Amino acid sequence: MTATKEVQWSELQRDPKSVAALADNGDVRVRRRDGAALLLMREDRVNAAGEGAFTAARALRNVLTHLPLEAAAAALTEEFPWLTLLPVEELPQFIADFTRAAQIAAEVGQWSVLTQAVREWKATAAVYADPALLRRLTEPLTDDFGPVPAPVDVDGDAG
Template identity: 50%
Template sequence: MTSAAEGATTAARTMRNVLHHLDGSEMADLLGETFLSTDVLPEDDRSKFVAEFTRAFETAAELERWNVLARTVREWKSTATVHADPELHRALSAPLEEDHGAVRPPEPELEHGS
């Protein structure tokens, strides 16, 4: 392991420990300062974001695979985008009235670093 990788791993383990000592509202405040898009999330979704971010961070730190955390942040940013656009939110929240056929499986993500 390179010196840079060791440093990143040490920082991640330290941050993981810090996360365990913060309560939910402290985490929400901390993450809200970093991820401004959470401002448009309903309170319940903000709480879910905090829980999923924390879990993804812990997993990424343990596996040393930061794409896990990046994917979680990207997915929640997409959710915030939907909440920020009332028309889009209505369209995606409305019940489907017709069958649109089979859903194709997702295409694999291209990994840009880990």
């Protein structure tokens, strides 16, 4: 695979044919002063990548489904060490949610589906890591605590 080439927006405007030729040989990042960079790719490579991601997600689902729970949990814990904070009885649900989200994300080409599932489970693990917070979140509510503030993404990652 070739490295991503970079061009400025003005170069794309000035000489679109040469930028298109670059895209025939690999991805092209188009830098803009007034916004996020754009990624220019050939459609056949995007389609192949999508098909490959879908195939990988299906294979992952099948592998995790056929592995004993302990083996699947151990494999995923290497990638997500915070899984050790979850109660053992929660691991089957994490594995099911993770594999389903991976398959959906690959099928629709929206990896934010998988990112969101991992982010939610990571937040759950963080609650289990804090006994006082866990107690507060699981005890019955008897008072009105007022409006709930909007969630804040503290670290911006899902892993």
